[in-house]
Amino acid sequence: MYKCNAARMEDKIKTFSKFGDAGHGGITRYSLSPEALMAREEFVKRMEAIGATIETDDLANMYATIPGTDPNAKRIVMGSHCDSVKNGGNYDGILGVMGAMEVLETVVAEGIEHKHPLTAMIWTNEEGSEFPPCMMCSGIVCHDYMPERFRDNFEYNKMMASKSILDPEMTFGKKLSTFKFKGDAKNRLNPEQYEAMFELHIEQGPILEDAGKNVGVVTCVLGQMIYRVKFYGFAAHAGTFPMKKRHDAFHAAAEALCYLHEEIDKLGHEDLVYTTGEVVIHPCVNTVIPDYFDFSIDVRHTQPEVLDQVREILLKLPEKKWQGCDCEVVLGWNRDTVYWNKKLVEYVREATEELNISHMDINSGAGHDAQYVSYMLPTTMIFVPSDKGLSHCEPEHTSVEQCTDGASVMLNAVLKLDKQGL
Amino acid sequence: MYKCNAARMEDKIKTFSKFGDAGHGGITRYSLSPEALMAREEFVKRMEAIGATIETDDLANMYATIPGTDPNAKRIVMGSHCDSVKNGGNYDGILGVMGAMEVLETVVAEGIEHKHPLTAMIWTNEEGSEFPPCMMCSGIVCHDYMPERFRDNFEYNKMMASKSILDPEMTFGKKLSTFKFKGDAKNRLNPEQYEAMFELHIEQGPILEDAGKNVGVVTCVLGQMIYRVKFYGFAAHAGTFPMKKRHDAFHAAAEALCYLHEEIDKLGHEDLVYTTGEVVIHPCVNTVIPDYFDFSIDVRHTQPEVLDQVREILLKLPEKKWQGCDCEVVLGWNRDTVYWNKKLVEYVREATEELNISHMDINSGAGHDAQYVSYMLPTTMIFVPSDKGLSHCEPEHTSVEQCTDGASVMLNAVLKLDKQGL
Numbered sequence: 001m002y003k004c005n006a007a008r009m010e011d012k013i014k015t016f017s018k019f020g021d022a023g024h025g026g027i028t029r030y031s032l033s034p035e036a037l038m039a040r041e042e043f044v045k046r047m048e049a050i051g052a053t054i055e056t057d058d059l060a061n062m063y064a065t066i067p068g069t070d071p072n073a074k075r076i077v078m079g080s081h082c083d084s085v086k087n088g089g090n091y092d093g094i095l096g097v098m099g100a101m102e103v104l105e106t107v108v109a110e111g112i113e114h115k116h117p118l119t120a121m122i123w124t125n126e127e128g129s130e131f132p133p134c135m136m137c138s139g140i141v142c143h144d145y146m147p148e149r150f151r152d153n154f155e156y157n158k159m160m161a162s163k164s165i166l167d168p169e170m171t172f173g174k175k176l177s178t179f180k181f182k183g184d185a186k187n188r189l190n191p192e193q194y195e196a197m198f199e200l201h202i203e204q205g206p207i208l209e210d211a212g213k214n215v216g217v218v219t220c221v222l223g224q225m226i227y228r229v230k231f232y233g234f235a236a237h238a239g240t241f242p243m244k245k246r247h248d249a250f251h252a253a254a255e256a257l258c259y260l261h262e263e264i265d266k267l268g269h270e271d272l273v274y275t276t277g278e279v280v281i282h283p284c285v286n287t288v289i290p291d292y293f294d295f296s297i298d299v300r301h302t303q304p305e306v307l308d309q310v311r312e313i314l315l316k317l318p319e320k321k322w323q324g325c326d327c328e329v330v331l332g333w334n335r336d337t338v339y340w341n342k343k344l345v346e347y348v349r350e351a352t353e354e355l356n357i358s359h360m361d362i363n364s365g366a367g368h369d370a371q372y373v374s375y376m377l378p379t380t381m382i383f384v385p386s387d388k389g390l391s392h393c394e395p396e397h398t399s400v401e402q403c404t405d406g407a408s409v410m411l412n413a414v415l416k417l418d419k420q421g422l
Numbered sequence: 423m424y425k426c427n428a429a430r431m432e433d434k435i436k437t438f439s440k441f442g443d444a445g446h447g448g449i450t451r452y453s454l455s456p457e458a459l460m461a462r463e464e465f466v467k468r469m470e471a472i473g474a475t476i477e478t479d480d481l482a483n484m485y486a487t488i489p490g491t492d493p494n495a496k497r498i499v500m501g502s503h504c505d506s507v508k509n510g511g512n513y514d515g516i517l518g519v520m521g522a523m524e525v526l527e528t529v530v531a532e533g534i535e536h537k538h539p540l541t542a543m544i545w546t547n548e549e550g551s552e553f554p555p556c557m558m559c560s561g562i563v564c565h566d567y568m569p570e571r572f573r574d575n576f577e578y579n580k581m582m583a584s585k586s587i588l589d590p591e592m593t594f595g596k597k598l599s600t601f602k603f604k605g606d607a608k609n610r611l612n613p614e615q616y617e618a619m620f621e622l623h624i625e626q627g628p629i630l631e632d633a634g635k636n637v638g639v640v641t642c643v644l645g646q647m648i649y650r651v652k653f654y655g656f657a658a659h660a661g662t663f664p665m666k667k668r669h670d671a672f673h674a675a676a677e678a679l680c681y682l683h684e685e686i687d688k689l690g691h692e693d694l695v696y697t698t699g700e701v702v703i704h705p706c707v708n709t710v711i712p713d714y715f716d717f718s719i720d721v722r723h724t725q726p727e728v729l730d731q732v733r734e735i736l737l738k739l740p741e742k743k744w745q746g747c748d749c750e751v752v753l754g755w756n757r758d759t760v761y762w763n764k765k766l767v768e769y770v771r772e773a774t775e776e777l778n779i780s781h782m783d784i785n786s787g788a789g790h791d792a793q794y795v796s797y798m799l800p801t802t803m804i805f806v807p808s809d810k811g812l813s814h815c816e817p818e819h820t821s822v823e824q825c826t827d828g829a830s831v832m833l834n835a836v837l838k839l840d841k842q843g844l
Contacts, residue, residue: 205661207662
């Protein structure tokens with residue numbers, strides 16, 4: 001068994017944490033920003049230092065490759081993204097890039113023999129922080145391999161026209177066209193040149209920490225559906241309109257939200273998660289009864305049957321009036337549960353056991369580039385713990401040892417694939 | 423009994439509805455805007471046409487006065503505001519200005535004898551749509567007569583520094599300084615020159631319509647308190663954070679809102695109104711559990727004891743955790759119930775009866791300039807019905823006949839005061 005180098009890993013963590021440092025522990029590093037450019041230049045510098053060849057595709061996805069001994073073997077790719085959410089942490093995404101770099105650096109430093117070329121990569125715009133949607137560029141690259149009903153989400157021209165949330169004059173395509181690392185479409189990830197993909201990532205939840213495990217052997221990305229639940233009431237003056245005649249959309253939504261929690265919790269699925277995170281209220285004035293309120297509900301579970309049970313509860317909401325308001329439930333987004341390649345999951349589990357690292361099987365509630373890649377290539381993921389389960393915020397943290405353990409697991413799983421094949 | 427002229431009233435309604443016409447039935451006419459300027463120029467044109475003298479004060483409040491026969495008698499003033507909320511209606515505020523103009527026009531046209539000078543006036547910035555707070559200029563003018571604890575709200579320099587919600591570079595003072603009708607502070611409403619004030623206004627609620635009455639004899643402006651109810655939770659990833667460990671601030675707020683409705687309704691006060699109209703949620707992202715939610719609650723009733731009962735329910739909320747979240751309840755604003763001058767209310771009631779107009783006593787849930795004036799001068803209000811109780815929206819409507827009835831009542835009540843005194 002080989003082990004990655006904790007000191008080298010720590011140096012990378014410290015260095016990359018400077019690019020977009022928001023001054024209070026975390027980073028803001030939107031895709032294609034000057035801060036993201038600095039991170040990519042550091043990636044190039046370090047990968048060129050070990051003799052890797054750098055390629056970039058037309059979406060500015062970056063690929064650093066070291067050759068293997070077999071000229072006919074396809075590349076094994078490892079990677080993630082280097083962009084963040086606003087005031088995000090120093091681990092989400094970038095850990096998977098640093099882990100891939102660390103694997104290549106270890107292979108070169110230790111002279112580890114391998115047949116397949118090994119590639120470390122960066123996906124552009126995973127967070128979609130400035131230009132929605134998230135996982136945009138893995139979506140575009142894997143477009144033709146996706147199930148029909150998801151393809152529309154990543155139609156190339158639509159993505160290029162994605163508008164900046166910061167500058168209404170700017171589109172993703174326009175910003176990309178002048179970006180230093182925009183390259184050639186022929187360099188895109190493809191099944192002719194690439195064998196399989198690994199993505200190392202922080203868990204972004206508290207399950208590993210609570211179980212006292214250092215590595216999560218990820219088996220799938222949870223199926224997800226997002227609905228908007230909308231209530232249509234009647235605006236009137238707060239001081240003059242009698243209570244009994246009101247159609248208060250906020251009161252309606254609050255009542256329905258409590259009802260949803262009761263009904264969904266009654267289903268009794270321990271591993272079901274659902275979140276009502278986004279809200280629109282109109283007119284949002286303290287002296288006017290709200291005539292409109294809507295909230296998002298994001299529901300995730302491995303089994304489609306469980307999602308169906310929740311969907312049934314949701315779709316029944318409009319059958320009655322809520323505080324005199326009409327209710328409408330509209331689908332925003334959904335995806336199936338994506339199971340990782342069983343052989344690759346097995347290699348990860350074996351590597352973890354052989355390295356004597358505490359581990360457990362886990363599924364991913366969050367979406368990752370790997371899930372789109374899985375439509376094109378055999379794919380899997382490795383999780384390391386998140387302190388207190390925190391992510392998408394500045395206190396996000398994983399210890400150097402855990403980050404290095406994750407990279408070591410990836411290294412040994414890659415070597416198993418290299419030797420034993422799929 | 424004298425009657426105002428419906429045709430002349432209708433002409434005014436049609437004319438003033440053009441100034442700020444939003445193209446779909448209502449108006450947007452912020453104070454000091456070009457649209458408000460047009461309305462004021464129309465006011466000047468029509469008042470000069472009947473020989474009224476125009477004065478303006480340092481806050482651009484406008485006063486059009488016709489003389490009476492007694493050189494020692496103080497002025498009787500009638501008026502309201504000509505600014506609107508965004509996409510507001512053609513009656514809120516401006517009806518009180520048009521009604522005052524109609525009274526003066528009728529007095530001149532019919533040669534009605536009167537001892538006191540009669541003044542029609544426009545208050546600047548009642549709505550506070552661009553420059554908060556509402557009722558700003560009546561607040562400033564009546565500042566020294568207000569109860570101590572309200573004065574801070576209308577401190578002159580603070581009001582001049584009020585920032586535009588449209589243009590962060592613009593303050594109320596700056597905009598006022600270049601406004602055509604900014605005049606001299608010596609012209610401000612004052613108790614040495616003015617005897618009493620009347621304000622004609624639409625009800626902005628459905629009570630008169632439901633009761634089938636054409637005039638409301640207003641007896642008071644309801645006491646009001648506005649609190650913010652805040653919940654502090656814990657943000658985490660929607661897909662990865664188990665339900666049982668969550669501290670969801672939106673769920674907490676929804677539960678507390680439903681609880682408040684139950685508890686307040688149990689008090690059993692039919693004429694109590696309370697409204698939760700404004701909401702803040704953080705981070706408002708569909709994949710993140712909200713860590714902060716707050717809503718406003720605006721509560722109004724004539725009796726302070728009833729407001730105290732509601733306050734007690736509100737202030738007890740933080741005694742427990744709501745969905746694991748801390749709760750805080752913060753006072754935003756309050757005012758006492760303001761009772762109108764009994765003699766003036768009696769004159770209004772008598773005038774309505776003598777004119778044979780259907781009427782009822784009513785209180786005002788909304789705030790009006792008259793409530794600040796009442797700290798300085800004997801004051802009262804007259805309401806006319808709002809179709810379906812709608813106001814602060816474009817469908818706001820009151821028939822020409824009802825508007826004219828309201829003006830006729832004001833005319834005859836003013837003549838009673840002119841003859842019989844207070």
